[in-house]
């Protein structure tokens with residue numbers, strides 16, 4: 630019997646699943662060394678004020694330069710980081726790196742510049758909450774308002790008291806909050822009155838199909854009107870064409886982010902872009 634069991638141990642997996650599972654295990658192992666091995670990089674994508682075309686904000690987006698595989702997408706490795714708990718260490722690195730660039734850009738290029746940092750729901754279970762983040766901002770002389778935390782609806786959906794407490798701690802520290810990928814989740818509108826949120830980010834899936842009189846246009850219009858009535862500002866994700874930009878601007882959308890303006894850029898390239906804008910002003 631033992632022999633049979635041994636031979637058939639994986640029989641309920643298809644080979645493709647075995648390969649995928651093995652691949653995830655290997656990548657997770659590699660990820661353990663990525664922070665210390667300096668394989669992580671932050672890219673920055675401008676967030677553009679639609680009326681003026683000016684860059685006042687950016688989103689920090691994580692990249693993993695794997696020594697063998699090359700660039701691995703965060704869509705692939707963030708879930709592994711979450712499943713393994715590595716997201717806490719990685720998130721800490723992202724925040725420290727973000728804060729240093731932010732300080733540089735605010736002091737040398739754009740005094741009102743604001744940087745958005747994505748948060749995994751698991752980061753809201755960090756021991757000590759956001760104490761060390763707020764302390765770092767203090768050390769660098771950065772006001773809380775210079776940072777926007779991007780969260781998704783899933784976090785608010787199962788909002789335990791620790792999530793609520795930490796959102797309050799962030800708010801008390803002046804940090805702003807954006808609801809990312811808005812419209813793709815459960816979109817219970819009650820979140821918007823229950824939690825203090827500053828920005829709604831309209832998901833790319835709406836922007837993609839924007840056309841006059843389309844249903845996505847109707848939804849985007851409604852989201853923008855509602856957000857403004859609640860005192861929130863709106864950022865459209867995934868703006869790729871001048872037509873999309875024009876439709877969003879006409880609908881009163883405040884900011885746009887997408888390949889039309891720029892792809893996510895390495896820090897040095899983003900730095901150059903921001904400086905060029907400030908010289909032109």
Ligand code: C2E
Nearest residue numbers: 690691703704707723747748749867868869886887888893
């Ligand atoms: P997200 O926060 O919704 O970020 C926007 C994603 O859309 C980015 O993908 C960006 O490169 C992409 N994008 C921007 N403009 C366009 C466009 O015009 N067209 C298209 N097709 N795509 C556009 P990216 O960089 O691959 O990141 C994917 C996701 O990974 C992010 O989605 C975010 O959820 C997560 N992520 C990235 N960095 C971090 C991080 O530091 N921490 C955590 N927890 N998650 C992160």
Ligand code: MG
Nearest residue numbers: 688747779809
């Ligand atoms: Mg985001």
Ligand code: MG
Nearest residue numbers: 809810830866
């Ligand atoms: Mg998003």
Ligand code: MG
Nearest residue numbers: 809810832833
């Ligand atoms: Mg997303």
